[in-house]
Every structure is written in C-alpha cells, then in structure tokens.
Amino acid sequence: MKDAGSAVALMGNPNVGKSTVFNALTGGRQHTGNWSGKTVSLAEGRITGEDITLIDLPGTYSLHARSQEEALAREFLTCGGAQAVILVADAACLQRSLVLVLQVLEVQPHAVLCLNLMDEARKKHIRIDTAVLSRELGIPVVPCAARSKKGLNELKNTLRSVLSGTLPPCSEPPIRYPADIRCGLYAEPHKGQTRDELDDILTAAAVLRAEEITMTCVTAPDDPHARDRAIDRAVLSRRFGIPLMLLLLALVFWLTLSGANTVSAMLSGFLLGLEAPLRRVLTALSLPPGAVSLLTDGVWRVLATVVSVMLPPMAIFFPLFTLLEDAGYLPRIALQLDHAFCRAGACGKQSLSMCLRTLRAQKNRTG
Numbered sequence: 001m002k003d004a005g006s007a008v009a010l011m012g013n014p015n016v017g018k019s020t021v022f023n024a025l026t027g028g029r030q031h032t033g034n035w036s037g038k039t040v041s042l043a044e045g046r047i048t049g050e051d052i053t054l055i056d057l058p059g060t061y062s063l064h065a066r067s068q069e070e071a072l073a074r075e076f077l078t079c080g081g082a083q084a085v086i087l088v089a090d091a092a093c094l095q096r097s098l099v100l101v102l103q104v105l106e107v108q109p110h111a112v113l114c115l116n117l118m119d120e121a122r123k124k125h126i127r128i129d130t131a132v133l134s135r136e137l138g139i140p141v142v143p144c145a146a147r148s149k150k151g152l153n154e155l156k157n158t159l160r161s162v163l164s165g166t167l168p169p170c171s172e173p174p175i176r177y178p179a180d181i182r183c184g185l186y187a188e189p190h191k192g193q194t195r196d197e198l199d200d201i202l203t204a205a206a207v208l209r210a211e212e213i214t215m216t217c218v219t220a221p222d223d224p225h226a227r228d229r230a231i232d233r234a235v236l237s238r239r240f241g242i243p244l245m246l247l248l249l250a251l252v253f254w255l256t257l258s259g260a261n262t263v264s265a266m267l268s269g270f271l272l273g274l275e276a277p278l279r280r281v282l283t284a285l286s287l288p289p290g291a292v293s294l295l296t297d298g299v300w301r302v303l304a305t306v307v308s309v310m311l312p313p314m315a316i317f318f319p320l321f322t323l324l325e326d327a328g329y330l331p332r333i334a335l336q337l338d339h340a341f342c343r344a345g346a347c348g349k350q351s352l353s354m355c356l357r358t359l360r361a362q363k364n365r366t367g
C-alpha cells in the first residue's frame with residue numbers, strides 16, 4: 001500500500017464527513033452523501049503537497065461493533081500500520097462521537113481531532129471550548145467545516161506536527177475502566193462472562209467518560225436537536241410517514257420521466273439533425289464512403305441516441321435526489337423502510353439504491 005512517507009487513517013462515526021475531509025485533503029473523489037454507511041471499504045490517497053498517505057475508513061460507532069465495515073475499520077487501526085489517525089467528530093453531536101474517539105486513543109495515541117460540522121453546531125447554538133476538549137483528550141483539536149473547506153489547512157499543519165513529534169501523543173489512559181481492565185480492545189471475558197456482557201461494560205465506561213468530557217467543554221441550549229425531533233415526528237409518523245414518502249418518490253419519478261421524455265426528444269432531434277451536415281463535412285474531406293458511413297451511421301448515431309436517452313433523466317433525477325438528501329429526507333426513508341427490508345434479509349439503506357434501479361428499469365422500458 002505505502003511506498004514511502006507516513007500513513008494516516010481517517011476514523012469517525014458514520015456520516016460525520018470523513019470522506020469530505022479525505023476528498024478535500026487529497027483531491028480524491030470518494031462518494032459522499034447525507035446518509036450513513038457510504039464508505040464500505042478502504043480508500044487511500046496522497047495529501048496534496050505532502051508525503052502522507054491518507055486512508056478513508058468506513059464509519060463506526062464503536063470499536064466493539066460487529067458489522068463487516070466496522071470490523072474492517074478496527075482491523076486497519078490495529079494491523080494497518082498507520083502512524084497516526086485523524087479522528088473526525090460531529091461538533092453538533094460531540095458526546096456520541098467521543099465514544100469512538102476515546103476507544104481509538106487507547107490503541108493509537110498519535111492523533112488529531114477534526115471537530116467537523118462546526119457550521120451545523122453553530123446553527124444549533126452549540127458552543128465547544130476546544131482548548132478544554134484538547135486538554136481532556138490529550139490531543140490537538142481543530143474545528144472544521146469540511147464541506148466549505150474551513151479549518152483544513154490548520155488540520156494539515158497540525159497533522160504534520162503530530163507526525164513529526166512536535167505535538168506529543170495522548171499520554172493518559174483515555175477511558176477509566178474497572179481495575180482489572182487496561183485496554184478495552186484487548187480485554188478478554190472472565191469465566192462465566194459472555195463477550196456481549198464484557199462489551200457492554202467497556203462501552204458503558206467509554207460512554208460515561210464521553211459524557212464527563214462533554215460536560216466540561218460543551219455549552220448548548222436545553223434541547224439543541226428539538227427542531228430535528230419535531231421534523232422526525234412529522235415525517236416518520238405512523239399515519240403520514242409512508243404516504244408522504246410514496247408521494248415524494250412518485251413526484252420525483254414523475255418529474256424525471258415526464259421531463260426527461262420531452263428533453264430527450266428535443267435533444268435527439270437536435271443531435272440526429274447534425275448527422276447530415278457531419279456527413280457532408282466528412283465527404284468534403286474526401287474520406288472513403290465506408291468510413292463516412294461508419295462515422296455517421298455508426299459512431300455519431302449511437303452516441304446521439306445514448307446521450308439523448310441517458311442524459312436528461314440523470315440531469316433531472318440527481319439534482320432532485322440531492323435536494324432530498326441535503327434536506328435529510330433520504331436517511332429518514334432508509335430508517336422508515338428498515339424494518340420491512342430487514343424482514344427480507346436486507347437493510348433500509350438499500351431502498352435508496354433500489355430507487356435508482358427502478359428509475360433505470362422504467363427508463364429502459366419507456367426510452
């Protein structure tokens with residue numbers, strides 16, 4: 001994987017902006033979007049202008065989690081050979097992010113905390129004393145808003161200092177466990193204790209410490225997520241949730257298919273109309289008739305047909321889907337359908353890729 005230089009892992013909860021940070025630092029094109037579980041395998045890229053390889057890992061809530069992607073992230077942390085880690089946390093939901101941060105610090109003390117989504121935290125009137133947070137964790141903390149590229153230069157400079165040893169690693173045990181446990185990740189169950197019971201004890205200790213730290217450095221209104229909860233109550237309600245989802249998806253499909261048919265017809269007329277002038281130009285260039293036919297009847301006609309059939313639905317569907325995604329509606333669809341999908345051995349997130357496949361199938365039938 002690595003030739004020379006340092007390797008640095010990007011870790012954090014799902015959907016906190018790890019891939020957005022990765023793309024901004026490396027110029028990469030990792031898939032980003034407003035729902036969790038997009039990154040499912042390792043991706044690596046070189047930080048622009050630095051001899052540092054960055055590895056984007058799948059999101060995980062805890063090092064004791066059991067899903068395949070989460071196990072991959074844990075395995076990379078323990079055996080991947082990274083010299084340091086950038087821990088990406090959600091500033092609007094710090095306590096939840098800190099559970100993983102604390103667990104990772106037990107195994108990899110060379111770390112920097114990228115306190116991302118600061119813009120969202122500000123909107124919710126959440127204030128974080130980063131100096132206190134840094135003191136409590138024993139690692140540098142850099143506030144960022146990765147989507148608007150804020151704080152990323154400072155993150156890069158801090159990472160350089162962590163790698164060179166100018167900034168010291170975390171030296172205190174980050175989590176306080178019962179006396180017989182030294183490191184949560186390598187703890188083994190006692191006789192008569194199940195793995196699940198031990199994991200519960202380990203996670204509870206991390207949650208408790210995360211709560212303590214949050215209390216020392218976060219100032220927030222009584223319920224900063226009240227608006228989100230009110231939206232959830234309306235959008236996910238038993239009575240209106242499913243009808244609203246069906247209505248919105250039907251509207252997206254209708255706008256895509258009916259809009260695309262009109263635009264496809266216009267585009268196809270325009271592009272195929274260029275076939276005759278193209279044929280005249282190629283003939284005037286004294287190309288043999290076979291070559292002229294190959295380029296116009298073959299290459300041009302196929303290209304014009306593919307572009308006019310494929311481009312309009314994509315140009316309509318993806319912006320509409322992005323609007324729903326940015327409004328936070330797509331993850332809510334996934335949650336709403338999760339129960340039904342689980343019964344079929346799948347999960348709610350697959351409903352989103354099913355929407356894309358349904359559109360493609362419908363378009364193939366009509367187009």
Ligand SMILES: Nc1nc2c(ncn2[C@@H]2O[C@H](COP(=O)(O)OP(=O)(O)OP(=O)(O)O)[C@@H](O)[C@H]2O)c(=O)[nH]1
Nearest residue numbers: 015016017018019020032033037038039059145146
């Ligand atoms: N408002 C705001 N949105 C952000 C910021 N950083 C990332 N996002 C958005 O957050 C969403 C999730 O970003 P990703 O980079 O895909 O998150 P991730 O942590 O890689 O997600 P998984 O791979 O699913 O774990 C995307 O819609 C981003 O555009 C930020 O600083 N502010």
Ligand SMILES: [Mg+2]
Nearest residue numbers: 018019038039
């Ligand atoms: Mg990602």
